[in-house]
Every structure is written in structure tokens, then in C-alpha cells.
Amino acid sequence: MSDPVSALNGAAFSGMASVAEGGLAGMITLRGDLSSAKLKDAVKSATGAAMPVSGKVELREDGGLCWMSPDELLVLVRYEEVEAKLAEINAGLKGEHALAENVSDARAVFRVSGEGAREVLAKLCPVDMSVDAFVPGQFRRTRMAQVAAAFWLDHDETFHIVCFRSVAGYVFTLLSTAAQSQSEVGVY
Amino acid sequence: MLILECPYCGVKAEETELHAGGEAHLKRFGPGSSDDEFHDYLFMRENPKGVHFERWRHVNGCGKWFHAARCTMTLEVFGTYSAQTYEPPQDIRDAISAKRPDWSWREFK
Numbered sequence: 001m002s003d004p005v006s007a008l009n010g011a012a013f014s015g016m017a018s019v020a021e022g023g024l025a026g027m028i029t030l031r032g033d034l035s036s037a038k039l040k041d042a043v044k045s046a047t048g049a050a051m052p053v054s055g056k057v058e059l060r061e062d063g064g065l066c067w068m069s070p071d072e073l074l075v076l077v078r079y080e081e082v083e084a085k086l087a088e089i090n091a092g093l094k095g096e097h098a099l100a101e102n103v104s105d106a107r108a109v110f111r112v113s114g115e116g117a118r119e120v121l122a123k124l125c126p127v128d129m130s131v132d133a134f135v136p137g138q139f140r141r142t143r144m145a146q147v148a149a150a151f152w153l154d155h156d157e158t159f160h161i162v163c164f165r166s167v168a169g170y171v172f173t174l175l176s177t178a179a180q181s182q183s184e185v186g187v188y
Numbered sequence: 189m190l191i192l193e194c195p196y197c198g199v200k201a202e203e204t205e206l207h208a209g210g211e212a213h214l215k216r217f218g219p220g221s222s223d224d225e226f227h228d229y230l231f232m233r234e235n236p237k238g239v240h241f242e243r244w245r246h247v248n249g250c251g252k253w254f255h256a257a258r259c260t261m262t263l264e265v266f267g268t269y270s271a272q273t274y275e276p277p278q279d280i281r282d283a284i285s286a287k288r289p290d291w292s293w294r295e296f297k
């Protein structure tokens with residue numbers, strides 16, 4: 001048996017915000033008709049979460065659903081359960097025009113938290129990170145400096161970032177540099 | 189800075205989240221067309237100083253193609269709309285007419 005490891009093995013940095021690689025996370029990309037009752041049922045039974053509206057994430061204990069586009073969801077599950085959940089979703093989607101794929105090992109995840117978290121992201125992404133504009137439960141696909149990334153904010157003021165595993169080192173360096181202590185811009 | 193609202197995900201995306209896709213509403217001339225038609229389809233493009241219609245892709249975002257109507261001189265955006273149309277919808281034309289009463293672009297006005 002191989003021993004799965006995440007891209008940066010839990011690398012961490014602390015400055016005006018804390019940056020931590022999030023370890024192994026189960027992720028399934030699902031494309032299909034998001035208004036279909038069959039699809040809604042399939043993802044609900046896999047994660048416990050209801051269908052998120054545009055630009056939002058629905059989080060539950062061990063899973064969640066991120067709204068990626070009008071016909072795409074990112075299904076969050078526990079890493080150990082991803083194959084079982086994928087089989088469950090595929091069974092639920094039988095006869096439906098949809099495609100689900102395990103992308104867990106193609107991705108890296110990071111957490112950014114602490115006082116300066118909003119500033120860290122604002123330095124890297126063309127997104128309004130003010131408290132009024134970016135609220136808990138919000139999900140945004142964007143770019144982080146030169147690479148594609150997506151993130152959401154949970155209810156404990158922690159940002160969760162998803163990027164391609166191949167650029168995990170680059171993203172960690174970006175986040176750490178942006179989070180250098182005494183580098184506050186003071187906007188948020 | 190050009191900011192376009194993606195009609196598919198509602199994000200107000202600035203230019204670096206988008207990819208420009210050239211002139212909108214081109215009619216394709218392929219097999220069976222004349223040499224002149226094929227030449228025009230490949231090479232002839234509008235280059236207006238003013239109202240223009242373009243295709244854009246929300247590449248660092250939802251990934252969808254959409255249309256935008258804007259002014260090339262002032263960067264004013266009149267609106268964005270679905271990719272699933274062959275011509276600018278009426279509300280977009282009205283929005284342009286409100287600001288530029290005598291606009292015209294190709295066969296549209």
C-alpha cells in the first residue's frame with residue numbers, strides 16, 4: 001500500500017496571519033444539471049449538504065458543496081471516504097447526464113486565519129475582501145497572483161484555499177510572503 | 189481597468205480574471221462558402237472607436253464564455269449577456285441607445 005501524502009506535508013507559516021497547508025482532503029468534481037432533483041439528492045446523501053446557491057458553499061460536519069459554475073460543483077468529503085462517496089454519487093446519478101471524478105490528489109488546500117487574513121488574500125486576488133463584501137459561506141474562484149485558485153470563508157473567520165497540487169509550493173510562498181509580519185496595508 | 193460582470197456567476201470580474209475572445213456574433217463561413225466569404229470570416233474585423241461587442245471568457249472563475257457591449261474609447265460597459273445568442277439582446281441595445289443615441293455596429297443599431 002502506498003502512503004498518501006499532501007503536497008507540502010502540512011507546511012505552516014505565521015506572520016500577520018497564519019498560513020497552513022491543509023493536508024489530505026477528499027474532493028470530487030461534479031458536472032451536471034444542478035437543478036436536477038436526482039443530482040441534488042445524490043450530493044445531499046453524500047455530504048449532508050443542500051445545493052449551494054451561486055457563489056456560495058454549504059458546509060456540514062464531514063463534507064460540503066461548493067458552487068463552481070452553473071453546471072459544476074466541488075464536493076468536499078473526507079479523504080479516506082472519497083472513493084466510497086464517488087461510487088455513491090455515481091449510483092445516485094444513474095441515467096443522469098452528469099460526470100463525477102475524484103480530483104483529491106490533483107489539488108492542494110491551505111488555511112489562512114488570523115487578524116490579517118483578509119489582507120493576505122486581498123494582496124493576491126482581485127476580489128473585494130471587505131467584511132461586508134466577503135461574508136462567511138461565500139465561495140470564490142479567482143486567480144492568486146499568476147495561478148488559478150478558489151477559496152471560501154468559514155464561520156470561524158478562516159479562509160480555505162484550493163489550488164492545483166502542481167502549484168502548491170508557489171501558492172504557499174505567495175501566502176507566506178503576503179503574510180509577513182508588519183506588512184499590513186491597513187485597508188481591512 | 190475594465191470590469192465586467194459575468195452573466196453566469198454574477199462575479200464582477202476585473203480584466204485579469206478574464207480572457208478576451210475577440211469580436212462577437214461572427215458568422216462562420218466554412219466548407220461550401222466562397223473564397224471571399226471565407227477570407228472575410230477569417231480576417232475582417234470591426235475596429236471601432238466607440239461601441240463594440242466582444243466575446244470574453246471568465247477564465248479565472250466559472251470558466252464560461254459570455255458577451256460584452258462596451259465603448260472602446262471610454263471603457264464604459266453597457267452590459268454583459270449570455271453566449272447563447274446570435275445578436276445583442278434588446279435590453280443591451282436600449283442601454284447603449286440611452287448613452288449613444290446614434291450608435292451602430294455592423295448591421296445592428
Ligand SMILES: [Zn+2]
Binds near residue numbers: 195249251
Ligand atoms: Zn463567471
